[in-house]
Amino acid sequence: MPLLEVDALCKSYGGSNGPATLAIENISFQVERGEFVALVGPSGCGKTTLLMCIAGLTAPSAGRVAVKAKTVDRPPPDLVLVFQEYNRSLFAWRTVLGNVLFGLEAKGRSGKAAEERARRLLGLVGLEGFERHYPWQLSGGMQQRVAIARALAYEPEVLLMDEPFGSVDAMTRLELEDALLALWKDLGTTILLVTHDIEEAIYLSDRVHVLARRPSRLVETVQVPLARPRNQLATRAEPTFMELRNEIYRRIANAV
Amino acid sequence: MPFKCRFNIAGLALFAALLLLWEFYSRTAGLETYLPPPSAALKALFEPPMARALFGHLLETLGRFVGGYFLAAALAVGLGVVLGYSRVAYSFAEVIIELLRPMPSVAIIPVAILCLGIGDAMMIAVTVYAAAWPILLNTIDGVRNIDRTLLDTGRTFGLGRWRILREVALPAAAPYIATGLRVSLPIALILVTTSEMVAGADGLGYFILDEERSMRPANMYAGIAIVALLGYALNRLFLVLEGRALAWRSGMRIRGEM
Amino acid sequence: MKGGASQMNGVIALLAVMAAWEIVARIGLLNPLLFPPLSRILGSFFSLIASGEIPGQIASSMERAASGYFLAAAVFIPLGVAMGLFERVYRALEIAIETLRPIPPPVVIPVAMLFFGIGDGMKIFVIFFSCAWPILLNTIDGVRNIDHLLVDTARTFGLKRGQTILKVVLPAAAPQIMTGLRISLSITLILVVISEMVGSSDGIGYFILNTQRRLKIDQMYAGMLALALLGYTLNQAFLFLSRRLLHGR
Numbered sequence: 001m002p003l004l005e006v007d008a009l010c011k012s013y014g015g016s017n018g019p020a021t022l023a024i025e026n027i028s029f030q031v032e033r034g035e036f037v038a039l040v041g042p043s044g045c046g047k048t049t050l051l052m053c054i055a056g057l058t059a060p061s062a063g064r065v066a067v068k069a070k071t072v073d074r075p076p077p078d079l080v081l082v083f084q085e086y087n088r089s090l091f092a093w094r095t096v097l098g099n100v101l102f103g104l105e106a107k108g109r110s111g112k113a114a115e116e117r118a119r120r121l122l123g124l125v126g127l128e129g130f131e132r133h134y135p136w137q138l139s140g141g142m143q144q145r146v147a148i149a150r151a152l153a154y155e156p157e158v159l160l161m162d163e164p165f166g167s168v169d170a171m172t173r174l175e176l177e178d179a180l181l182a183l184w185k186d187l188g189t190t191i192l193l194v195t196h197d198i199e200e201a202i203y204l205s206d207r208v209h210v211l212a213r214r215p216s217r218l219v220e221t222v223q224v225p226l227a228r229p230r231n232q233l234a235t236r237a238e239p240t241f242m243e244l245r246n247e248i249y250r251r252i253a254n255a256v
Numbered sequence: 257m258p259f260k261c262r263f264n265i266a267g268l269a270l271f272a273a274l275l276l277l278w279e280f281y282s283r284t285a286g287l288e289t290y291l292p293p294p295s296a297a298l299k300a301l302f303e304p305p306m307a308r309a310l311f312g313h314l315l316e317t318l319g320r321f322v323g324g325y326f327l328a329a330a331l332a333v334g335l336g337v338v339l340g341y342s343r344v345a346y347s348f349a350e351v352i353i354e355l356l357r358p359m360p361s362v363a364i365i366p367v368a369i370l371c372l373g374i375g376d377a378m379m380i381a382v383t384v385y386a387a388a389w390p391i392l393l394n395t396i397d398g399v400r401n402i403d404r405t406l407l408d409t410g411r412t413f414g415l416g417r418w419r420i421l422r423e424v425a426l427p428a429a430a431p432y433i434a435t436g437l438r439v440s441l442p443i444a445l446i447l448v449t450t451s452e453m454v455a456g457a458d459g460l461g462y463f464i465l466d467e468e469r470s471m472r473p474a475n476m477y478a479g480i481a482i483v484a485l486l487g488y489a490l491n492r493l494f495l496v497l498e499g500r501a502l503a504w505r506s507g508m509r510i511r512g513e514m
Numbered sequence: 515m516k517g518g519a520s521q522m523n524g525v526i527a528l529l530a531v532m533a534a535w536e537i538v539a540r541i542g543l544l545n546p547l548l549f550p551p552l553s554r555i556l557g558s559f560f561s562l563i564a565s566g567e568i569p570g571q572i573a574s575s576m577e578r579a580a581s582g583y584f585l586a587a588a589v590f591i592p593l594g595v596a597m598g599l600f601e602r603v604y605r606a607l608e609i610a611i612e613t614l615r616p617i618p619p620p621v622v623i624p625v626a627m628l629f630f631g632i633g634d635g636m637k638i639f640v641i642f643f644s645c646a647w648p649i650l651l652n653t654i655d656g657v658r659n660i661d662h663l664l665v666d667t668a669r670t671f672g673l674k675r676g677q678t679i680l681k682v683v684l685p686a687a688a689p690q691i692m693t694g695l696r697i698s699l700s701i702t703l704i705l706v707v708i709s710e711m712v713g714s715s716d717g718i719g720y721f722i723l724n725t726q727r728r729l730k731i732d733q734m735y736a737g738m739l740a741l742a743l744l745g746y747t748l749n750q751a752f753l754f755l756s757r758r759l760l761h762g763r
Contacts, residue, residue, distance in 0.1 A: 052408075055412055056411075057408050057411055057412060075411045075412050075413075075414055077414050079412075080412050080413060081408075081412040083405055083408070083409065085405055088403045088405040088406065089405045089406065089408075089409045091406070091409075091424070091427065091428075092428075092504060092505070093427040093428075093430070093502075093504045093505075094504070095504075102413070102423075103413065105423075106413035106414055106415055107414075134504050154413055264605050264608060264609060266602065266605050266606045267605050267606055267607070267608045267609040267610070268609060270606045270607070270609070270610065271609045271610050271613070274610060290628055290629055344523070347521075347523040347524055348523045348524060348526070348527040349524075349527065350524045351521075351524030351525060351527060351528045352524070352527060352528055352531065355528070355742065356742070357745075358742050358743075358744075358745030358746035358749060359738060359741055359742035359745055360700070360703050360704040360707050360741065360745060361704070362704055362707050362708050362711070362719075363707060363719070363722055363737075363738050363741050363742075364738075365711065365723070366711075366722050366723050366725075366726035366734055367726070367734070367735075367738070369726060370548055370726055370731065370734075371548050442618065445618050446618045446619065446620055449618050449620050449621055450620045450708050450711075450712075453620060453621075453623065453624075453712050454708075454711050454712060454723070460621070461620065461621065464621050464624050465623075465624045465712070467624070468624035468625070468627055468628055469624075473628055476624055476625065476628070477625075479621075480617060480621050480622075480625065483617065483618060483621050484613070484614075484616040484617040484618075485616070487616040487617070487618055488616040491616065
């Protein structure tokens with residue numbers, strides 16, 4: 001039984017004042033436990049809307065999302081979404097540690113043990129020493145790491161990530177990609193990640209779903225047979241990597 | 257006050273000069289009835305019988321202020337959160353709010369006298385009415401302007417409505433609520449003193465008016481000085497408490513982010 | 515919620531409240547002395563307007579209000595510009611201002627009464643004093659926050675100091691100055707009412723208090739309604755003028 005199932009999902013807007021716009025058209029796919037799956041497509045192709053539907057924050061117009069075979073009609077308890085705009089999602093009134101603790105408090109955990117765990121997570125994302133800082137004092141990349149640590153503190157079975165590395169510089173991006181892979185291996189979380197960066201999608205995932213735009217639909221699924229652990233230099237230099245990249249790029253270019 | 261003013265020699269000198277001018281002019285020009293010298297006012301402040309009377313009036317005013325202000329805060333924040341959260345509730349209330357807003361709150365004093373007579377209840381009631389407005393409007397504003405992403409974050413972590421309200425919405429709206437509370441501080445003081453002047457038998461507002469009517473201007477000025485000090489002290493106290501409660505914001509402010 | 519629907523809700527709520535008031539007052543649930551039926555209040559309102567009573571009282575209030583308000587603007591805008599531009603002037607006056615600022619405006623009324631009795635002079639003085647701070651502080655702020663580049667631009671075009679102030683400083687600080695004037699407008703209205711309640715023989719504030727004392731309650735509410743309408747009209751007029759002057763800034 002797949003951990004996450006998206007079945008004929010459709011989402012349209014408007015319709016009461018004028019013609020309805022179809023944002024998402026008939027998307028179906030599955031994610032098995034422990035997989036790392038990427039959704040890639042050009043900007044504006046409804047990837048965020050898709051994630052919001054999967055996360056139970058918006059209701060689809062048609063179709064169904066299921067987590068552990070239960071239909072999603074509200075935010076499911078085993079799943080957390082990491083938003084694209086992390087600076088609007090972090091709590092300005094809590095310290096870095098406080099933000100990560102929030103993820104634990106949401107699961108009802110508090111006290112010494114919880115604080116220990118929060119500190120450990122901050123260490124895993126490379127932010128030891130910043131526990132007492134406030135989000136505004138951190139750079140974009142660091143803020144995003146806090147958001148990721150906070151989500152992981154919740155120990156979700158499924159982690160949804162919306163362009164998590166979109167607003168950081170190239171070097172930080174590569175660091176964060178590797179950090180994410182290490183965490184994924186460590187914690188065994190199932191990850192569904194959305195990105196517009198084709199190479200990132202290939203580098204991180206086991207499988208890439210290619211989305212076209214307006215309306216958003218699944219145009220291709222590409223398996224990524226590259227060996228793990230991945231390496232920024234070696235993996236990206238492999239011929240298979242290049243082929244996958246070209247394939248996906250062509251698919252997107254044709255579909256637009 | 258900016259830090260610089262601690263060494264503001266020019267300012268202090270000018271201020272001292274003005275006071276001395278006042279003192280001198282008032283004594284020589286025989287204007288004691290209108291403009292007693294500041295020394296006389298100071299004397300009134302510290303002379304035991306007057307000082308004790310003044311202190312009594314101060315406590316009365318302070319008591320009404322505290323009662324009115326905190327009651328206004330409780331009611332207005334509560335109502336403001338409801339109206340800010342619920343578009344439906346706000347749509348019903350909006351027209352009524354916009355109709356009542358343009359009327360200066362002081363016009364409610366005669367109604368209050370009618371219904372509650374003259375006494376503490378009336379004064380606290382008008383204070384509550386007037387002080388509630390800025391708090392209410394700012395709270396509604398703050399709650400309405402909460403970033404959707406923050407609320408969605410709460411939801412994705414599985415928080416129910418009440419927990420989201422307590423742990424996400426209220427902290428996020430806190431700066432706006434604080435602004436409302438800060439603005440209504442002087443308003444509450446104004447209304448307490450006004451209602452004491454219009455229909456009071458004690459309190460600083462009544463005292464000041466009464467001393468004027470009895471042609472004892474030195475005492476009147478003394479009373480005014482006390483009210484000004486009271487207002488200043490309350491404002492300072494508020495800023496300190498606000499700074500503590502919203503410590504997370506002071507850094508952002510300095511950096512120019514808010 | 516779409517605009518139409520939400521406005522409907524508001525109107526429904528208003529009509530419901532009005533109807534409730536009328537019914538409750540008529541059946542005597544609320545003391546009709548304290549809360550006369552809305553219809554009677556509205557009747558009073560219109561007849562007082564027709565007889566010229568309310569317009570007359572409002573005119574008296576407005577005379578004083580206008581005098582105090584414009585006097586304050588004429589004095590404190592230039593003072594604010596001077597304090598904003600010249601740090602030395604600011605520092606010299608700063609302490610005096612910080613001492614006078616915490617005085618709640620109403621307590622100035624007895625002082626004014628001492629000097630002016632209970633005539634117009636008293637009210638004008640009180641309004642003048644109360645409008646000082648919003649106008650002054652906002653003007654100072656507005657002038658201080660002007661982008662220096664604008665002043666340098668003027669200098670590079672060879673403008674002399676006076677011209678710079680008139681043609682660059684004032685227009686640039688105008689939005690903030692307008693804010694100060696807007697705040698002072700509501701303060702003016704509040705204080706003209708207060709000063710009339712404390713010591714006057716005419717004016718809308720006096721009217722409301724006096725009708726309450728003579729137990730002409732429906733006239734009292736009519737006066738409050740007139741006051742609310744006055745406040746609304748003044749506000750709208752101000753917004754209209756400021757939009758014109760500021761060209762939508």
